[in-house]
Amino acid sequence: MSQSTMAVNTASGSRGDRALMLFARYGFQLMLLVFILFFALNSPVFFTVENLANVLQGNAILLIVALAMTLVVVAGGIDLSVGVALDFGAAFALVALKTWHWPWQAAVLAALTGGALVGLVNAILILGFKVKPFLATLGTWFIGSSLERVLTDGGGPIAYRRMATAYHDIAVGSLWGIAIPVVIAVALMLICYLLLERTLFGKRIHAVGLNPVASLLAGVNVKRNLFWVLIASSVLCAIGGVILSANLRQFSPLAGQSYLLDAIAAVFIGTAFHPQGRPNVPGTLAGVLFLGLMANGLNLMGLDFILKDALNGLVLLVALVLSFWQGRLRQRLQWQQRGSS
Secondary structure, eight states, X not given: OOHHHHHHHHHHHHHHHHHHHHHHHHHHHHHHHHHHHHHHHHOTTTTSXXXXXXXXXXXXXXXXXXXXXXXXXXXXXXXXXXXXXXXXXXXXXXXXXXXXXXXXXXXXXXXXXXXXXXXXXXXXXXXXXXXXHHHHHXXXXXXXXXXXXXXXXXXXXXXXXXXXXXXXXXXXXXXXXXXXXXXXXXXXXXXXXXXXXXXXXXXXXXXXXXXXXXXXXXXXXXXXXXXXXXXXXXXXXXXXXXXXXXXXXXXXXXXXXXXXXXXXXXXXXXXXXXXXXXXXXXXXXXXXXXXXXHHHHHHHTTOOHHHHHHHHHHHHHHHHHHHHHHHHHHHHHHXXXXXXX
């Protein structure tokens, strides 16, 4: 083979690698942009400020639950009990308001306590009895769901229409012209981002998630860090439960279960927005917005609900496949670059 031919092949290969690298990094963003343009062209309402504000407010609880899931996944685990923690937060708050007649501030603290109890059970199972996170949180999910039904005589809601206006405003009020649930979700997102990316605790959590054995050998107290991650995850979900109960003015058993799969999907979709394909807070936000915009766009197009669910599931499946494929492509290109250097 002549030198000129080798040069052409090398140049074309280099261009191909650059194209693959660009797609690996920005392919999902391009997909999201295409969907946004499609919905904007097919619905004049889609790109209005009011509609986008409704999308943000409607997905504030999902963002909070997905942030909780992000903490656990970054640490190398999974939490299937996020819906139970959300439900316990809502239940403890409503009982404190309706039965114990506590002020709304104390009811919020009761909700956080309820969420922390779920995290404590998970910590005991995972760290104390060495149960795998998937199985431990699955067990917590079964136990918690059963308790919700038993304590509400089969799953009846606990309604309290005369709750304090200040508590109801947590879900329907506004601050600086922005819906309070959005303000809370954004504040928690910033806290989680700073915690994971700008603190020593966050660096330890990343290290534990990547290699717990090496972290232990390096002097990291793996159990203590995982304990606080599990507690923080459940407390975050309880905050979502406060917002949900304030909005509905009632506790509905098993209502939190509807957030589990979307939260998992948002976290893993978000890995497409990270250079190393790792779970991250900005990516989780993008994943939540993706799911919210998809659901909103399909609703505005007036699709039959059966077709809408099928199409939404198909889009979600394509998004997850693309996310995982991008991660594998990044790893392959990185190994090629290391081998050629």
